[in-house]
Amino acid sequence: MLEQVNQYQNLAQFIEQAAQRYAAQDAFTCLGQTLTFSEINNHADNLAGYLHQLGLQAGDRIAVQLPNINQYPIAAFAALKLGLVLVNTNPLYTQREMQHQFNDSGAKAIVILSDLYPKLQGILADTQLEHVICTGAADLLKGQTDAVDGDCVLFSEALKQGAGVTYPRSQATLDDVAVLQYTGGTTGLSKGAQLTHLNLLANTIQTKEAFADRCKEMSEVFICPLPLYHIYAFTLSLLIFTGYGNHTVLIPNPRDLEGFIQAAKAHQFTTFAGINTLFMGLCATEAFHELDFSKLQLTVSGGAALTTTAANTWMKVTGCTITEGYGLSETSPVVTFNRPGEEQIGTVGFAIRDTDVQLWDADDNPVADGESGQIVVKGPQVMTGYWNRPEETAKAITPEGYFKTGDVGIRQPDGAIKIIDRLKDMIIVSGFNVYPNEVEEVLVSHPAVFEAAVVGKADERTGEAVHAFITLKGEVDEQELQTFCRQHMTNYKVPKHIHVLNELPKSTVGKILRRELRSA
Known part of the structure; x- marks a missing residue:
């Protein structure tokens, strides 16, 4: 490459x-x-x-x-x-x-x-x-x-x-x-x-290749609601699609769903990028269902965990699968990507070209097959370091060039990577590890739950307790949801407290801000 x-x-x-x-x-x-x-x-x-x-x-x-x-x-x-x-x-x-x-x-x-x-x-x-x-x-x-x-x-x-x-x-x-x-x-x-320049050019070439035939020259119309100041949209729009003669439709304010839909309506779009919360919000808006999705062939998700519910809902409304990838600002950003049309929902796919993805334990040793570990990455897209922060750089990048992501993952038997959660977001209940993404996935699969965010809070008896914050699209009480969770998860993972909110706190990219919920 x-x-x-x-x-x-x-x-x-x-x-x-x-x-x-x-x-x-x-x-x-x-x-x-x-x-x-x-x-x-x-x-x-x-x-x-x-x-x-x-x-x-x-x-x-x-x-x-x-x-x-x-x-x-x-x-x-x-x-x-x-x-x-x-x-x-x-x-x-x-x-x-x-x-x-x-x-x-x-x-x-x-x-x-x-x-x-x-x-x-x-x-x-x-x-x-x-x-x-x-x-x-x-x-x-x-x-x-x-x-x-x-x-x-x-x-x-x-x-x-x-x-x-x-x-x-x-x-x-x-x-x-x-x-x-x-x-x-x-x-x-x-x-x-x-x-x-090498990091960004390499990731442009790597990612376009991972898109396979879904990113043809002078053929794509890309709806870009995610902010260009974020590396996800920056590389997708300004480098990949622009570099190969394609057309980007910029959405200034994706929270204005009516304006968003009107802007998209004027185009025969072929490509769409978003994250979980945006997909769900659009699909819950009736006017979105009236758009012409006949040319849509690639929907890209990254930046936050994609839920099965969101993927299935999007498919039902648009007729297009969602292809999830994984990356970070420090990796320009793409590290892994699902194969378009052959997606494994729940995974972020396979390492892209010329990228070595390993899973390490706390001592920086590779874990056994099937075990979880911190995801580390080596490839041409990995940053050279943090600006004017040599100590931070030394902590993040090993002498051999592996970047420690701070994310925990498992490698599937076929090589696909499944992200469990951020190391810092992990909750420890009576010595057992609880990953918020898993609990959130179960909660949003309940027909009355629209969105969910899970955090750990101090608990005298168990060290930490699982607290869930949800928004609803139907009626349900806390006990019913806890019973539902017990049917799908070990007891220590079931939320001890479930709080109903009108809206979950989110960043401009649409990521749910768990840190704000920890102090709520």
Whole structure:
């Protein structure tokens, strides 16, 4: 595979070749506006010219804090063209989280949503940011510009000022860092995973191969509701589908199901990405059932455990299977993937090409076949380390190059990997290990339960007790659910307490936030 990667000097060359090859093809659609590959590329050239005028040089970091709008790929591609390091930033970050990430990365410039600019102003003096470019959702639409109060440059103005400016093309090598992908904020301040041009190009090629014939050149229309600042959607949309001339439909706010469905309705989409909660939410919305699914051939799930209930419901509504994979920010992200059309629900499939996946015990020794262990990964997609954190890097990556994921898995007899849970989420009841994913899977299989999240809480008698938090689609009481669980699980796994909520706390990607439930 490395010979395929080595035909490119860096990601900028990969993107520019795609832009030339597919110039007239539709590249991105958002809010009713479609931009071709040529238009995206020209805008990115103009923005790169403007950034060069500001004095930004290869290796400087630039933060992008945007939802899924057309300005995102333009900003990302401009950064790559100039040899900058892209710092993907969550638009929902608090000022504390923003300040930490900007200072930790040493970002000199930011492209930010206009609505977030007031939040940035409150911390700007305490960061190294020298240049602020603001953009609103309507900024690229003809005749529309979002006014901003404050000392920042509008995105549309930056494009005008950079038009025709000659800038030095990126000379980055495959070993240079392309993206700082921040991760680990759930357990403290987030760390920047250093993803090189080689990491991301390798995973692009690996994953496209795993998609088999479900990702053809210039043939796919990809519905992208997951945020581009997350590595899952970043690699899928900006690299895999874009790199092979396909069309991405960006969904700025997937929680607005009505708007989401209207946006999807305008397209003969072939590919869809999501996670468990999104699949269930869409399938519970009547208007979604009326969409045309006749061309849909690949639905990708990752980032959170896929339940059998969600997979079966999606199949019933759309006629398409869900193909689940597994990955992390530190692995660019894909590590394993099911075979499209031959999915084993409950597993995350097989290691992708040139990827060594092993299961280790607490002493870093391989476990026996059929036993659970921490998943460790070695391959060209594994990051070089955490930005400015040599001690954290040494803990996470062995001298032989194996990355310790912190996830627990079991290898099936045929080689497929089943994820049990995160090591840190494991609950210990009277000395027995309880994995929340297993309990959640049983709970959502009850016809009255819509969603479930399970956490451990301190208990004087058993050390920890299993607490379940659920949302309902029918009537059921705690005792009935506990009886149901006992029919499917050993007694110590049955939730001692079941709490009914109107809504489960979720991240912007749609992951259920167990940490918030632990303190509830």
